[in-house]
Amino acid sequence: MGRAPCCDKAGLKKGPWTPEEDHKLISYIQLHGPGNWRNLPKNAGLQRCGKSCRLRWTNYLRPDIKRGRFSFEEEETIIQLHSILGNKWSAIAVRLPGRTDNEIKNYWNTHIRKRLLRMGIDPVTHAPRLDLLDLSSILSSTLCNQSILNMSNLLGTQALMNPELLRLATTILSLKQESQVPFPQNLQENQLCNFLLQNQVQPLQANQYQAPIQEGFSSEEPNQLMQANVEGFLSKVATFGNSQENSIASNLNEDFVCQPNYMYCDSNPIVPDLAENPNFQSLNNSYQNFSSFDSAVSTPKSSPTPLNSSSTFINSSTEDERDSHCSNLLKFEIPESLDIDEFMSI
DNA sequence: AAACGCCGCAACCGCCGAGGT
DNA sequence: AACCTCGGCGGTTGCGGCGTT
Structure with missing residues (x-):
């Protein structure tokens, strides 16, 4: 049987996180650890589903996350690994400490992919594509x-x-x-x-x-x-x-x-x-x-x-x-x- | 100054596999 | 074996900021 979406329950908030919610989530995880994500919102006093909390923590609030522009070395690593792994963003993220798969994915789609296309390189196969080269x-x-x-x-x-x-x-x-x-x-x-x-x-x-x-x-x-x-x-x-x-x-x-x-x-x-x-x-x-x-x-x-x-x-x-x-x-x-x-x- | 379009990013959605019952 | 829960993943969406007209 399929499984009900985790956020279908009425009363659960969606959309951007407020600073208060962030603070609640951080405080709770610092004290107790994430534990069971499904139970976390209730215990932390958040009107969010566990999945939303997990994503917010792993993609934004985690203390070891490195923010800011990607370095050249990071870009190189992303491109090289993508040529091998394809869209395995989590696998790529393992090789980039402080970067999340979501961040890498976004960066790829908004920067690297476009640049490769401009260069006439197929961003999927990493092969030169004359029809792409402008x-x-x-x-x-x-x-x-x-x-x-x-x-x-x-x-x-x-x-x-x-x-x-x-x-x-x-x-x-x-x-x-x-x-x-x-x-x-x-x-x-x-x-x-x-x-x-x-x-x-x-x-x-x-x-x-x-x-x-x-x-x-x-x-x-x-x-x-x-x-x-x-x-x-x-x-x-x-x-x-x-x-x-x-x-x-x-x-x-x-x-x-x-x-x-x-x-x-x-x-x-x-x-x-x-x-x-x-x-x-x-x-x-x-x-x-x-x-x-x-x-x-x-x-x-x-x-x-x-x-x-x-x-x-x-x-x-x-x-x-x-x-x-x-x-x-x-x-x-x-x-x-x-x-x-x-x-x-x- | 307002309208419009584009871009980047955070967040959501749906699916999957692993593991438990 | 069937069902369920959970965490994880990749694709997609929507909104806010910014630049252009």
Whole structure:
């Protein structure tokens, strides 16, 4: 038989707790301990059901509860554990002293989840999701705010931008072009794509499979490198699209993480050395792989401390700052011969 | 200044498993 | 075995605060 809701009895109060009720509950538990939650309200003189009292105590009044903003380390832990445990908030809370499952759940839903979505990461599977990545806005804001576009750098002769980003952008552009779906937002992307094409950066074709990336590639072969990288990324994306949780960790490998030859936008390039921490890498390989992409572009230029192996993209001082670094995703230098007005006009 | 919409969080709801009778 | 109680969990809701128009 089902069981009657614990708060169905007439006369039991619901809704927000008053300071008087809190005081009664605290005083009683300090004197007697919680004991039987069902009997507690009556003994403590509260017009609440036991369940309400338990929740109020465990989620708010408990003396060991840590209030306030989550630290970066706590965020990291939440994300890592969530990638393993899923929505097992109580299990995650065990690893975060002073935080309740309810608090973690709320924080996830209101902050982390949204941020992952903005980053193009599926908050359920922690896998990159190209359909979630708002590249259009990224490109738009970047191209509007950054007035410099240097395609020679873009093409790899100096490799001043994150090649993984380039791969991602090229992939998305080619995929969107293939889809032929009207998509007003991608006008700038198409323009960028055309620009790339004019500069011999070809969207990947099915018959353009390249050999694995060679160590110490020469600067005379940037396009080959790019195609190889794009292809590698495409295959990963395809794998991701069909993968389930259990297979995420094994679907990506090092060639999608960090290429030691690459330089980043930061004047002091920082490359997470994931290989040095196999434990962390095994925690959530896919997330790490994607975060490595992000770390290269979201790390504050002034960041005094390199991202270590346990750092994730989430490591910057404020949420605004974290988001603002997304605007640095693409930093091109525009050649003088390029008519930027024409390029930007929609 | 008022209306409106969004966001974050505390609290509630419904379900489940364990254990007791 | 059936029923009941209890604690616990995850999902959802509703309200207050805040920013925008």
